């Protein structure tokens with residue numbers, strides 16, 4: 001067994017937690033290779049002739065790459081750096097951004113979660129203003145794990161709260177879960193909304209309401 005593979009096997013963690021240390025490219029390749037072998041076994045057990053069927057030839061390798069490099073990327077790379085700017089004019093009004101696409105994978109059935117996030121920020125006078133695209137990058141980073149929607153919204157909030165120190169922070173996610181629509185109860189529609197509030201937003205119902213109003217108007221804005 002290669003050194004990279006041995007190192008990988010020594011540090012498992014919860015499905016929506018980052019590995020202790022981001023993967024090196026050698027470890028990433030070893031993970032893809034090992035996962036491909038297991039996926040070949042899975043297709044064999046399902047009696048799918050992936051060696052001869054042109055449609056599924058290469059599927060184990062493709063799916064392994066997809067899991068490691070795309071769906072679970074947020075466990076194996078560092079969170080995005082947060083470029084910020086001085087709040088020179090001391091803007092202290094509410095900033096609300098969204099809808100931000102949420103593409104995640106459910107921890108229970110490995111099915112897609114698809115929805116939108118909204119983020120509200122009350123910058124502090126002495127703090128910095130975060131580059132707008134960084135909110136999208138942070139959502140994307142934490143969504144690229146096996147998630148529950150409750151923990152996803154909290155992880156995004158915790159990271160922004162700890163790293164940008166605003167006066168207040170609100171995160172809201174509205175999403176549909178394919179584990180509920182494509183299988184199981186096969187619910188026709190229906191979404192779930194989760195939210196996390198920090199600082200001034202947690203203490204002031206009026207601020208929460210203003211945030212919700214802004215989310216509603218952004219939801220209706222032309223895309």
Ligand SMILES: Nc1nc2c(ncn2[C@@H]2O[C@H](COP(=O)(O)OP(=O)(O)OP(=O)(O)O)[C@@H](O)[C@H]2O)c(=O)[nH]1
Pocket residue numbers: 106107108147148149150177179180183184185
């Ligand atoms: N609270 C919460 N539940 C979720 C989320 N994603 C999936 N679930 C639910 O997790 C549950 C897993 O339940 P189980 O009874 O173990 O699985 P199951 O037998 O396949 O259940 P069904 O989906 O009802 O067929 C299901 O009710 C899912 O709808 C999430 O983000 N948050």
